[in-house]
Amino acid sequence: MNPTPVSLPYSATASLFASVRRQSETLCSPLTPEDMMVQSCPEASPAKWHLAHTAWFFETFVLREFLHGYRPLNEDYLWLFNSYYNAISAQPEKKLRACFSRPSLAEVLRYRSHVDSAILELLEMGAPEEAERRIVLGLNHEQQHQELLLTDIKHSFWMNPLKPVYKLEGPAITGRGAPVREFLVYESGVYATGHSGEGFAFDNELPRHRVWLDSFAIASQPVTCAEYLEFMQDGGYEQPELWLAEGWTAVQEEKWRAPLYWFQEDGEWQLFTLRGTFSVSDLGNSPVCHLSGYEAEAFARWAGKRLPTEAEWETAAATQPTHGNLLESGALHPVANAGTFFGNTWEWTASAYLGYPGYRALPGALGEYNGKFMSNQTVLRGGSCVTPASHIRPTYRNFFPSRTRWQFSGLRLCLTQE
Template identity: 45%
Template sequence: MQSMDDASPTKWHLAHTTWFFETFILRTQSDYREFDSEFNFLFNSYYNSIGRQYPRSRRGLISRPGMQQVKDYRDHVDRELSKRLECDEFATEAAELLQVGINHEQQHQELMLTDAKHMLSCNPTWPTYRDDPFDSAATPSDANRWIEVPAGMYTIGHGGDGFAYDNESPRHSAHLHATSIATTLVTNGEYLEFIEDGGYKRPEFWLSMGWATAEQNDWNAPLYWHQRDGRWHQFTLAGLVPVEAAWPVTHVSYFEADAFARWAGKRLPTEFQWEAACQIIAKSSDTSLEQEPFADVLMQQNKCIHPTRSPDGLMGAAWQWTSSSYAGYPGYCPPAGAVGEYNGKFMCNQYVLRGGSVATSSNHIRDTYRNFFPPEARWQFTTIRLADD
């Protein structure tokens, strides 16, 4: 099923991630025999230099191949890759693209969860994805705690030998003005105050495009919030539950995050201020920035994939909107060839999010990771962290 243009059916995700390995690695081998030539059209997402793509908005109409044939396709590609990786020369040549492919598949694992949640939310009987309990009870946030980021020069971007996407480089210097960043995420309770104070009806808090979008779509609360029996409920992967005041607010757009910040007398941090705050925490504390529950950990613990508390550091719980438009760093150049379409072509009309979410794999996220979505997007686990001058 496909519930909206931005979401894709699970079967499509499974086939597309396999298509990536086949297209960028196996098809370069002269002796490789492709599984089905039609798949290059059906499961190419947006790589124009590869060829035509089936329309994104109609992926839910791909009734054939069926799920079993998609599984056979995955088995075919896995076998071909495993066999060829026994050759040291092939393994060396393919290593970089294999890493990209694995991280690409982790991105789609996250999308499968968020897309399935949106699809289930369209059913008025509120079905569950997994009827798992939520993580440990949240504690009330301490709104007075702030990370001080002094003015000065900071080194931004990925460094070292670990994997990173091309949009995390080049590493460069950025001068930042002094700022403070909240140690906790905005909670449902705080956001409810914004709603009750007429936040969705007061245009003075909204960007012009945000006000028009909220009016056009009749927004009056975060996505998945519903009034029932006189109180707010929110749809989760474990079904419909009452809104818990202490949980971080989720599924808000950039427009809503920015409006809330203005209402609170604060603002959203830039992505560079956010990354500098991570560096300050790492130098001053023994707290790991990656100890908060992520998707793989929560599923192993049979816990619901939903944020119930702010992380100890800045990483985890939900993707945090920044005020930074998504653009290339100084000196950025997309990789040569079709793989260069992975990130660079989207550097327009998008905003950067940082920190990962409960739907992200724990070994997929880092403090230089740059996610990006258009400002009206709400179906991902997105939240608000405030900044102040």
């Protein structure tokens, strides 16, 4: 969370709140109520649940504590839409969220409206500093769920035999015209990493600290679909020496032979996207995505390179403009573009997700937001084509188990300099 107080004028805070909340509902506009009930894998959640849980966050951590006389719409929502905050209440098992046919979608939208009105009332009255900090945290939390909502919708549509299209209109998804990759060299030395203290950050981006990095070179462009196809054609999924032990086990158990959402039709590789199905050959220069961390590591080894550490990635990204193919572009899929470290795909690193030296979780139940997941997770950096643009920065740390593939995740190569 922000290490310094957030203090925006009422109108600015209210406008930001309304904009982020509206965006979540806009993302659901192409969906039917039936679409919004589907949970196609244990990691995912129904779209209706995302809408309810993000309202729950504001109600639980802001309204119940800071708005005198606030009356919840339904007391059962305190536990029903709790995700994993054990200090708040017990909660239903995550994989069962698709069973929540009630409350109805109309009731969930009424719940959101109820919460929104109360938050705006609190802001108009003059929210305490801590309440305003939590509202800003809640907006960043909701942006995370906007991204998850789209990744979950994509997986649910992929599992549907009809392969529905989420959205037809939008800019062209292109895999042509990518610039030549070069390696950016950084000399050995001490570098600062972590959030600097200006603007919002999650607690896991703190504290800022110094690290020693040996000289390294990092690619200006992520790995493309065409390059990954070469790995596949060279028998990458049949060579155990390329894989970490757990990765090789996953390959055998899951029968991985290509990235998630790739399939063969008449001998040609096709790629399912939120915008429809495309030929992999037509998207050859676009970044490959929906790889597990194990696949990313195996490809890097096959290519004679390695994955960057998160400190190496951040050091390089800190000198790059924070723009790219993000949610607002409307592409909803990686595209070939000029060298940027942001957007297109989250990029796997070689770093375990752990607290920085001196890390302290937030006090109380909010401390469960990030800190308790610092075990058996790998860090990803950079944002994706479904990450809101205002949500990303060089210090942002995403994290998932290395077996995860349903996220928009790819890789960038790195090597140690002699």
